[in-house]
Amino acid sequence: MADLLDSGTVTLCKLVNYALPGDMATYKLKKIISQNYDERQIGLNRAYLARGADMQVDMVIRIWDEGVRPSIGYYAILTDYKWQDDPCGDQFRIDLVQPTLNEDGLQVFDLTLSRLENNYDAIIN
Numbered sequence: 001m002a003d004l005l006d007s008g009t010v011t012l013c014k015l016v017n018y019a020l021p022g023d024m025a026t027y028k029l030k031k032i033i034s035q036n037y038d039e040r041q042i043g044l045n046r047a048y049l050a051r052g053a054d055m056q057v058d059m060v061i062r063i064w065d066e067g068v069r070p071s072i073g074y075y076a077i078l079t080d081y082k083w084q085d086d087p088c089g090d091q092f093r094i095d096l097v098q099p100t101l102n103e104d105g106l107q108v109f110d111l112t113l114s115r116l117e118n119n120y121d122a123i124i125n
Contacts, residue, residue: 008082012031
């Protein structure tokens with residue numbers, strides 16, 4: 001049976017400099033795609049390996065392959081989920097992208113996320 005992907009909504013974004021030429025850099029998040037996601041369990045191996053590499057793993061989520069391949073360094077804004085702190089959406093950096101197949105053989109991506117300490121302004125179009 002196919003994954004429901006009903007934990008919340010994720011908006012994948014990339015960081016873009018919106019400053020005019022010659023002005024100081026002004027970075028904002030620009031939307032790439034929005035879709036539903038499923039929160040995955042963080043395995044002990046992943047947690048310990050991240051800790052050993054002085055990295056932080058806050059969440060792992062699964063999304064459908066909708067023709068856009070997420071990249072390491074992109075950002076994820078999570079909304080409509082149980083643990084949401086920021087009413088505008090919680091922001092995370094994508095630290096690992098794992099293309100895989102779900103139980104039905106459909107292409108999905110598992111994304112490892114780390115929460116941002118300071119949020120960017122977001123341009124969601």
